[in-house]
Amino acid sequence: MFTKPTSSKSAVRDFPLHKKSPCKCCNTSKGNPKTNLSQSVKGYAYYKASAPPNQGGKQMKELTSYNRVAGYLNKVFDLLNEEYFESALSRPTITIQSTPRAYGHFSLRDDTWISKNGASHEINIGAGTLARPIEEVCATLLHEMVHYHNYIQGVQDCSRGGTYHNKHFKASAEAHGLLIDHDKKYGWTRTSPSDSLLEFVLKNGLTDILLNRNECTGFQIGGTGTHNGAPNIPGTGKTSSTRKYICPCCGMSVRATRIVRISCMDCNEPLHLAG
Helix, strand or coil, X not given: CCCCCCCEEEEECCCCCCCCCCCCCCCCCCCCCCCCCCCXXXXXXXXXXXXXXXXXXXXXXXXXXXXXXXXXXXXXXXXXXXXXXXXXXXXXXXXXXXXXXEEEEEECCCCCEEECCEEECEEEEEHHHCCCXXXXXXXHHHHHHHHHHHXXXXXXXXXXXXXXXXXXXXXXXXXXXXXXXXXXXXXXXXXXXXXXXXXXXXXXXXXXXXXCCCCCCCCCCXXXXXCCCCCCCCCCCCCCCCEEXXXXXXXXXXXXXXXXXXXXXXXCEECEECC
C-alpha cells in the first residue's frame, strides 16, 4: 500500500505466470523407506515425500491461524536469508497488513519498529494475498528482501517515491532467485519465482498458507485464486507451479515441478495426482 511512499518500497500486484523448465533431479532419500522414494525421475526437481503420522511421518500443522502464519513467515525469511544472502540480513519485523495496491513492502527506516531490544526495519506481506501458491508468497518475500539487501549495500534501486524499480533492482533480484519483467508504470517490478526458487520451495517442503484476509466479497480460502481485494487485476489468478502426488494406499505424498510417473515402492502402487 502506497500510504507513505517515501519510507517504503512496494511489490506491485502484477505478477505474471511463472516460467517452467525441467530441473536437475535430486534424490532426497535419507534411508527411511517409509518416508522417502527409492526411485528418482530424471529432469524433475527435489521431491519432498512424507508419510502419514501413523507410519512415523511428521505431518505439518495446516497454516490456518494468524499466529502460526506469522511464525511461518519468519521461518521462511530465515531459510531465504541463508539460501540467497548467506544469512547476512538481520531479521526485520515481518508484518501481515492490508496493502490494497501491493503484495508487500519494505520500510527504509531502520527504526520502524522499536523495542527494549532495539529497532528494526519492517517487511510486510499483504494480508489479502497470503493464500496464493506458496512459491508466489516466497517470491514476494524475496522481492522485499532484495530491497533490504540493496539498502544495506547503498544501492538506490527505486525512484519516484519508492515505486519505480530501476535496472539496479532488476540485476540484484535476478541474482537472488527471481525472474523480473518490466511494467510501464512501475519499472522492473513484475516478479515471479525462478527455477532455483521453485527448487528451494520443494527442497524445504514449504506448504501453502490456508489463511487470507477477506478483502473482497465472495472469495474462497485456498492455495490459488485472486484473493487480493481486486479480482480484475491481471496476473493474480494463478495456479501453483508444483504438483502433489499421493499414494492411494499409505497416503505418502510427493511434490514435483512437472507431470511425472512415479510409484510408492512400499505399496507397489502408482501415485495419483491430487485434485
